[in-house]
Amino acid sequence: MAWSLRKLPTLSDRQFAQWSTLLEERTGIHLVRQQRTLLESQVSIRMRELGLDDYDRYYVEVTHGVSGMMEWSTLVDRIAVKETSFFRHRPSLEYVRRYLQNKINNQQLPGSFDVWSIGCATGEEAYSLAMVINDCFELAALNPYYGITAVDISTTALTKAREARYPARKLEEVKPEEIKRYLQHCDDGSYEVVSKLRERVCFTQGNIIRPDCMPQVKVDVIFCQNLLVYFRRWLRRDILNALVDRLKPGGLLIIGLGEAVDWEHPQMHRVSVDDVQAYLRTEREEQ
Numbered sequence: 106m107a108w109s110l111r112k113l114p115t116l117s118d119r120q121f122a123q124w125s126t127l128l129e130e131r132t133g134i135h136l137v138r139q140q141r142t143l144l145e146s147q148v149s150i151r152m153r154e155l156g157l158d159d160y161d162r163y164y165v166e167v168t169h170g171v172s173g174m175m176e177w178s179t180l181v182d183r184i185a186v187k188e189t190s191f192f193r194h195r196p197s198l199e200y201v202r203r204y205l206q207n208k209i210n211n212q213q214l215p216g217s218f219d220v221w222s223i224g225c226a227t228g229e230e231a232y233s234l235a236m237v238i239n240d241c242f243e244l245a246a247l248n249p250y251y252g253i254t255a256v257d258i259s260t261t262a263l264t265k266a267r268e269a270r271y272p273a274r275k276l277e278e279v280k281p282e283e284i285k286r287y288l289q290h291c292d293d294g295s296y297e298v299v300s301k302l303r304e305r306v307c308f309t310q311g312n313i314i315r316p317d318c319m320p321q322v323k324v325d326v327i328f329c330q331n332l333l334v335y336f337r338r339w340l341r342r343d344i345l346n347a348l349v350d351r352l353k354p355g356g357l358l359i360i361g362l363g364e365a366v367d368w369e370h371p372q373m374h375r376v377s378v379d380d381v382q383a384y385l386r387t388e389r390e391e392q
Contacts, residue, residue: 133314182261192278218251219324224332228266231255235302269298316347333364
């Protein structure tokens with residue numbers, strides 16, 4: 106007990122540079138000096154659990170051998186997982202609703218409606234998308250022919266996402282009628298996503314900076330919010346260019362406001378909506 110309460114020394118400039126470089130090389134996440142406390146706190150918490158008090162010794166452990174790879178997986182979960190909630194940015198989700206409703210109204214859904222949720226963390230974003238999409242299919246009295254692939258780097262976060270059970274504080278932005286239709290109140294006070302949504306969402310581990318390792322299918326919507334901000338500008342551009350290739354003709358890409366203000370692509374045009382940063386791919390595939 107005394108060991109777990111012992112305060113570890115602060116990261117030196119050299120150690121911060123060493124650890125932040127490792128994080129960027131392996132995940133693409135770029136930490137600025139203002140985030141030094143975040144890195145130090147998460148690394149030191151894990152070191153206490155292992156009974157270590159030397160950052161350099163721990164660095165050697167996470168960078169060598171199979172055991173190091175396993176330990177790195179545990180550590181990166183602590184650093185990379187971000188707090189999220191249902192309908193974190195409702196305007197973006199409502200734009201997906203309008204996009205799908207327009208396709209249904211114009212009979213432009215020849216097959217399944219396929220969505221990516223990238224950087225899905227513990228699943229709230231993916232299930233929020235499922236609520237919006239399911240609404241559209243039920244309103245049109247259509248069979249819910251859709252699927253959501255939710256991707257995150259953290260295996261721990263994905264495990265929680267698959268459990269689909271959340272505390273009430275996560276539901277502050279969910280409307281009462283949405284809670285009634287899509288969430289079940291549990292005995293312990295938490296809420297569980299109903300099975301008809303859970304069965305439409307597939308959670309998978311992946312790293313956005315390695316698009317060649319991501320699912321190869323083309324999709325109607327890519328939803329990627331509050332993730333690009335952690336990468337350098339050049340990497341954001343490369344990621345977005347790679348995502349364009351995964352969109353169906355006419356597909357929709359949504360990112361967080363201000364995450365890539367100067368990005369342009371010849372096959373994409375930005376939608377003129379003040380509170381949403383969205384892009385549509387051209388309807389015709391280039392030869």
